Amino acid sequence: MKVIVQWGRPKFKITHVIFCTSSDLDIPGADLHLVKLLGLELTAKRLILRQGGCHAGGIVLRIAKDMTENNNGARVLVVCVESMQGRV
Numbered sequence: 001m002k003v004i005v006q007w008g009r010p011k012f013k014i015t016h017v018i019f020c021t022s023s024d025l026d027i028p029g030a031d032l033h034l035v036k037l038l039g040l041e042l043t044a045k046r047l048i049l050r051q052g053g054c055h056a057g058g059i060v061l062r063i064a065k066d067m068t069e070n071n072n073g074a075r076v077l078v079v080c081v082e083s084m085q086g087r088v
Contacts, residue, residue, distance in 0.1 A: 001038060004077075012041050013075050016067050020049045020060045020080040034079060056080065 004011055017040065019031035031048045035041075047063065049056055057080050064076040 016045045016076040018078045
């Protein structure tokens with residue numbers, strides 16, 4: 001939430017959410033839970049990249065760049081999370 005506040009624009013301006021994780025396999029995915037938790041518009045287009053390993057962060061940044069260049073007015077939120085909850 002802090003990064004959205006620092007961005008200084010209304011949350012409804014976020015048009016795309018890219019969520020990256022190697023540990024989430026739930027359906028619905030953590031991307032939907034994140035959108036709801038942050039109070040973003042449910043119409044935001046979502047992409048989740050699972051099991052991408054260490055290089056996934058670079059991949060999602062490249063995808064975000066492509067989204068902004070090819071969708072006029074796109075505002076993309078990228079979130080990379082690793083949660084080891086419940087794992088030994």
